[in-house]
Amino acid sequence: MKNFIFFDIDGTIISEDGYLPESAVRAIRAARKKGNATLINTGRTAMNVDPFLREIGFDGFVYGCGTELEYNGKVLFHEKQTPVCSREIVELVRRTNVAVLYERSDAMFIDPGTRILPDLQKLLALYESKHVPVSNLPEDADWYTDKFVIWYDDASDLAAFQAGLTGKFDYIDRGNRFAEMVPCGCSKATGIEKMMALLHADRANVYAVGDSLNDRPMMEAAGTGIAMGDNPMLHPYADYITANLTDDGLEKALAHFDLI
Incomplete structure (x- = not known):
């Protein structure tokens, strides 16, 4: 077999x-x-x-x-996450002052309205060297994400961020102030x-x-x-x-x- x-x-x-x-x-x-x-x-x-x-x-x-x-x-x-849920996450990320990379099957996005912390900057440089495109978050009403990752520091409100994920995403601590968000289930x-x-x-x-x-x-x-x-x-x-x-x-x- x-x-x-x-x-x-x-x-x-x-x-x-x-x-x-x-x-x-x-x-x-x-x-x-x-x-x-x-x-x-x-x-x-x-x-x-x-x-x-x-x-x-x-x-x-x-x-x-x-x-x-x-x-x-x-x-x-x-x-896939719905556009409504995806935009709710965008607002949560902005409100809680974390750095973010949105990931889906066909694209990755950063948000110019959020911070670019050093480890995210290093990752973006790596992607650039490998010719992997990363786009700015569009304003399209039908934009969505599949999952996303964040970086945080002392200026981030991590507790509020985690609370805002309830019922939508599981929070996976990857260490070194880096975390991965995956849809519940x-x-x-x-x-x-x-x-x-x-x-x-x-x-x-x-x-x-x-x-x-x-x-x-x-x-x-x-x-x-x-x-x-x-x-x-x-x-x-x-x-x-x-x-x-x-x-x-x-x-x-x-x-x-x-x-x-």
């Missing part, structure tokens, strides 16, 4: 500085050749998955923490669950590979959770711990489970 292998990106397929081990490419391609389905499961939206990652070859994608599902080039599910875990339901796949044939605590729900939704060796904080929640990414951990894990 076909197995379905879900991979996080950062820290799992590539290092935080963008290094892609040849062994990772070799392992993913070998898994597909053996008849398994390989899928990316990421917080990134579709437009933010680098072309060099797509060129590895994947059967499907869970984008934006479960807000969009794609398989064999076809979008199976897409959770969407996550890397629900992305796997929805994908498996749509493909009529058995949980026992699902593997999830991750490296950090935000991958814990994804790993617990899978039949088998595999943790990269780099981050011991995730290890208690894994069924199997492999080597570090740079020590061919991805290839060794897939070989251990006879997936390649």
